[in-house]
Amino acid sequence: KAGVTQTPRYLIKTRGQQVTLSCSPISGHRSVSWYQQTPGQGLQFLFEYFSETQRNKGNFPGRFSGRQFSNSRSEMNVSTLELGDSALYLCASSLEGGYGEKLFFGSGTQLSVL
Amino acid sequence: GIQVEQSPPDLILQEGANSTLRCNFSDSVNNLQWFHQNPWGQLINLFYIPSGTKQNGRLSATTVATERYSLLYISSSQTTDSGVYFCAVATYGNKLVFGAGTILRVKS
Numbered sequence: 001k002a003g004v005t006q007t008p009r010y011l012i013k014t015r016g017q018q019v020t021l022s023c024s025p026i027s028g029h030r031s032v033s034w035y036q037q038t039p040g041q042g043l044q045f046l047f048e049y050f051s052e053t054q055r056n057k058g059n060f061p062g063r064f065s066g067r068q069f070s071n072s073r074s075e076m077n078v079s080t081l082e083l084g085d086s087a088l089y090l091c092a093s094s095l096e097g098g099y100g101e102k103l104f105f106g107s108g109t110q111l112s113v114l
Numbered sequence: 115g116i117q118v119e120q121s122p123p124d125l126i127l128q129e130g131a132n133s134t135l136r137c138n139f140s141d142s143v144n145n146l147q148w149f150h151q152n153p154w155g156q157l158i159n160l161f162y163i164p165s166g167t168k169q170n171g172r173l174s175a176t177t178v179a180t181e182r183y184s185l186l187y188i189s190s191s192q193t194t195d196s197g198v199y200f201c202a203v204a205t206y207g208n209k210l211v212f213g214a215g216t217i218l219r220v221k222s
Binding site for chain 1 (some may be wrong): 144145147149154155156157158159162200202207208209210211212213214215
């Protein structure tokens with residue numbers, strides 16, 4: 001069974017641009033979560049999607065958004081990029097995001113904002 | 115919100131040694147997971163353990179929910195165990211709050 005797949009692996013953008021990251025969950029998993037990892041703030045929860053609906057949201061500005069498609073694949077978008085958005089963005093999936101479920105992470109997308 | 119503290123922040127071991135990593139959390143949780151982040155950045159799920167004890171090969175974990183802490187034991191460490199170990203908790207669902215991690219270096 002294939003794991004969580006994130007594309008692209010690396011991305012370089014300039015301030016003010018926007019970016020879209022993609023995540024394909026493990027087959028059969030319907031819950032997809034996104035996390036941001038930076039040296040200063042560590043790992044922080046961005047949002048979770050289940051059945052094409054955002055179910056939970058972290059404390060990030062509205063420039064960060066996401067969506068989930070009917071096949072459970074998810075995308076996250078960051079608009080008007082800032083230098084501080086440089087980070088490793090990790091996607092995770094689980095069956096339904098419920099009690100007792102392990103979370104499985106992809107390898108991440110390393111975003112650099114210049 | 116819930117606070118998660120991990121100790122020690124750094125640990126250097128000789129190959130073959132044993133170690134214990136600790137995770138303290140500030141509130142009741144129904145979700146606690148341990149992860150290992152490898153040098154390529156991927157987070158590998160080691161345990162889902164909101165309470166009790168589990169073992170997987172050389173690794174085992176114990177969570178004492180009433181006292182709000184969890185321990186990860188690594189026995190007979192190998193160089194491939196190097197990396198960062200994270201504890202993450204949630205009061206509901208999968209909205210995990212991560213600790214700052216323990217950086218483990220195993221020397222041959």
